Amino acid sequence: MTSTTAARIALVVEDERTINDALAQRLRAEGYQVEQAFDGPSAVDLAASVRPDVVLLDVMLPGFDGLEVCRRIQAERPVPVLMLTARDDEADVLVGLGVGADDYLTKPFSMREVVARVAALLRRVERAAALADERPAALRVGGVGIDPGTRRTTVAGEPVHLTPTEFDLLLCLAREAGQVLSRERLLRDVWDWGDAWGSASATRTVDSHVKALRAKVGAARIRTVHGVGYALEDLP
Known part of the structure; x- marks a missing residue:
């Protein structure tokens, strides 16, 4: 565990419990505090209540899809979003980026890559904040x-x-x-x-x-x- 990630809150939104739990377990092992959601409405509610530092968001969700979740979360407050998609179709990717996602990963993915992408997103947020102060x-x-x-x-x-x-x-x-x-x-x-x-x-x-x-x-x-x-x- 590192001090850089110890206080970070990650929200994992994935309807497949096995994948959700695996992501949550790996992120907790890296020092993140993790919240889990399994459908669109609960993801939006959790994002509003816990104010995560980063969101890992599946595209296909019950209730309403990850694109709508991303729109609603970003309308509330800017937060880095890593989209998780089973499809690598360019149109789907562009729609995800258009509603405010910062990055995306196509399934299947390695947990090592997920952790590295999340860490990179958070470093960019810190760098942007430092730049604004200057x-x-x-x-x-x-x-x-x-x-x-x-x-x-x-x-x-x-x-x-x-x-x-x-x-x-x-x-x-x-x-x-x-x-x-x-x-x-x-x-x-x-x-x-x-x-x-x-x-x-x-x-x-x-x-x-x-x-x-x-x-x-x-x-x-x-x-x-x-x-x-x-x-x-x-x-x-």
Whole structure:
């Protein structure tokens, strides 16, 4: 157990009890306080009462699905959400990211990977809070305005709502606008993943988030360099 995770509350939302219990047991072994829910309504109620630091959320749930749970939780207060899905369909992933999920894992997954993803999500939250305290200067790349302190974004002068991951991704690209950043670099700087994450699922994670971000800031603003990575273009 580490002091970093000792006070953290994780909410596990999964209707298959075997999987739910296995996730809860592993997270408790890592030092997390864990709450468990097995359907949509109880997940929303628990999130409101215990105010978790992170949510592990299955997509397919009784009552109402994980996408609706994510919408309701995020409407109450921002919290990092790791979606758990049995399907790797891009449309499903993009919908999940669109309602506020920060990351996703496709079943079957290893408990080691779950723990690492949860820890990375929490480190990113801490990093974002520290950055806000520093009140860094706002950035502008063409028609896109980014304020790291308030975590607000505008496109052509109009406010645009980004998820925490989308904001971190845009900020990373904006700090080196015009330069091509590799997927590995983005995984390290945005997701806080180490070299061990150079897998197909890691690549899909970056690509899915870039696609979701393009839908909000304009597809032409993020250039793809096939086989390498992405660059933010200085467009009006």
